[in-house]
Amino acid sequence: xxxxxxxxxxxxxxxxxxxxxxxxxxxxxxxxxxxxxxxxxxxxxxxxxxxxxxxxxxxxxxxxxxxxxxxxxxxxxxxxxxxxxxxxxxxxxxxxxxxxxxxxxxxxxxxxxxxxxxxxxxxxxxxxxxxxxxxxxxxxxxxxxxxxxxxxxxxxxxxxxxxxxxxxxxxxxxxxxxxxx
Numbered sequence: 001x002x003x004x005x006x007x008x009x010x011x012x013x014x015x016x017x018x019x020x021x022x023x024x025x026x027x028x029x030x031x032x033x034x035x036x037x038x039x040x041x042x043x044x045x046x047x048x049x050x051x052x053x054x055x056x057x058x059x060x061x062x063x064x065x066x067x068x069x070x071x072x073x074x075x076x077x078x079x080x081x082x083x084x085x086x087x088x089x090x091x092x093x094x095x096x097x098x099x100x101x102x103x104x105x106x107x108x109x110x111x112x113x114x115x116x117x118x119x120x121x122x123x124x125x126x127x128x129x130x131x132x133x134x135x136x137x138x139x140x141x142x143x144x145x146x147x148x149x150x151x152x153x154x155x156x157x158x159x160x161x162x163x164x165x166x167x168x169x170x171x172x173x174x175x176x177x178x179x180x181x
Contacts, residue, residue, distance in 0.1 A: 003079040003146070004032045012037025012064040013045040014111040014124065015084040018052065018131045025057045027139055040064040045111050047124040055128070071098070080156070084131075085109075101149060103156035105134050133164035 005023065007016040012035055020035035027033075041064050049059045070078060078100045086106045107130045110123035137159045145151050 002030060002032050004076065005034070005080045005082065006067075006070055006078050007033075007035040008037065008067060008081055008083050009035075009085045009109075010037055010039050011041040011109075011111065012066075013041040013043060014048045014109060015107060015127055015131065017044050017048050017062055017064070018124075018128050019082070019084060019105075019135065021052050021057050021059060021062055022055075022128070022131060023135050023138075026135065030139075034070065036065050036067040036070055038067050040066050045124075047110065047120050050121065051124040051128050082156070101153055101156065103153070103160055105160040107131070129164040130162075134159050134162045137162045 007019040007023075009016045016035035016037065020033050023031060024033040043064055044059075044062050049062070052059050052062075069075065078098060080101045080103065081098070082103045082105050084105050084107055086108050107127055108123075110120070110127040113120050113123035138156075141152075141155055145155050
């Protein structure tokens with residue numbers, strides 16, 4: 001069975017959706033990938049959808065949904081829950097309980113950026129750069145790490161500190177060379 005990964009934040013309209021769609025596009029053959037929120041907004045932020053589309057990542061079927069869909073007694077168990085809320089900005093991260101690994105990959109909420117469309121689009125592009133850098137680090141983990149929960153937890157915690165290199169490709173053409181393309 002493929003590991004089941006849930007990206008979780010508060011609104012499930014931006015960061016968690018960027019992570020879900022990108023990992024599914026790059027490694028849907030290796031992982032089952034989902035996103036949710038503790039207080040979902042009910043809609044995916046249009047800037048998130050534009051960012052994904054600009055990178056050639058499918059957006060069909062993406063929706064803002066509640067963590068409750070994954071927490072019930074009849075829900076299929078998860079293997080990993082990654083919170084992406086920004087505790088550094090005093091944003092409250094959802095508390096989750098279950099027999100799965102937890103990791104925190106906090107990043108600023110691009111949906112909170114105020115300004116014109118250019119400033120908001122730039123915030124989403126930067127958030128996606130961070131998400132992609134961390135997902136590339138996740139995909140680079142050796143298979144043996146997935147066999148040892150303690151080692152995997154340590155690796156996942158380190159990934160939460162990964163920042164994109166200044167020379168990381170940002171264009172849709174460069175994205176085609178990334179995993180799964």
